[in-house]
């Protein structure tokens with residue numbers, strides 16, 4: 294294989310190289326993936342989305358995600374949303390008014406995802422038990438929603454030194470395994486609250502313009518913090534009805550929406566919605582990557 298066809302996608306500024314592995318048969322090395330993601334000598338991206346055939350019954354495709362360092366990453370929320378747009382363009386799935394969602398496979402199991410009436414793509418996340426959320430310090434929380442996320446609440450987010458502080462926490466607190474480090478600022482007014490979040494991504498080892506699982510983790514951490522969830526458990530009463538929460542998360546590259554419920558001390562029905570855009574198609578010479 295000398296040449297590799299790829300597509301470029303972005304979701305709120307989180308950008309990806311998408312490869313149809315079913316037709317290319319590509320088995321790219323860590324070095325080749327890293328060089329493809331380099332913004333000066335390659336194509337440039339935060340990560341690579343590889344679409345493969347799934348062997349799980351009911352799953353339309355399998356998404357394998359690599360970070361910009363060329364290593365396989367954990368769940369990428371924006372990448373998952375973009376993989377749906379890619380799968381739709383390839384004809385792997387048909388999302389239309391009759392069929393608005395599909396099931397696909399990612400590193401943490403099967404996920405539902407689809408397209409909304411306004412053209413935004415959504416992906417559903419696995420549940421997060423309150424008992425699995427750690428209160429790291431006064432202003433910080435840790436949770437794993439398919440990817441490991443540290444969320445620190447700050448004031449004056451615009452002035453935060455996300456790269457240096459993020460790198461320090463990622464390596465200093467979380468070591469070799471690491472975590473994604475989110476800095477969040479909550480703004481409340483009479484119409485509700487919204488979050489602004491900036492994320493240092495593990496595997497990119499830099500701030501990215503948006504992070505989907507980071508937006509979900511931050512929305513949940515904000516709820517935990519403002520509703521005192523860790524000290525006052527929520528158990529269903531006879532009625533058993535829990536409201537659906539919606540949080541708008543502004544990131545540098547765009548706005549994402551996170552929906553969830555808190556039901557019997559578990560965050561359920563977590564849905565990440567936002568734009569997923571096809572930017573261009575291209576062909577890269579593999580020989581020059583090695």
Ligand SMILES: N[C@H](CCC[C@H](N)C(=O)O)C(=O)O
Pocket residue numbers: 307360365366367368369370371372440441472473494495496497503504505506507
């Ligand atoms: N940008 C991604 C997060 C990727 C997680 C990755 N950085 C890792 O820790 O392996 C998202 O939209 O959720």
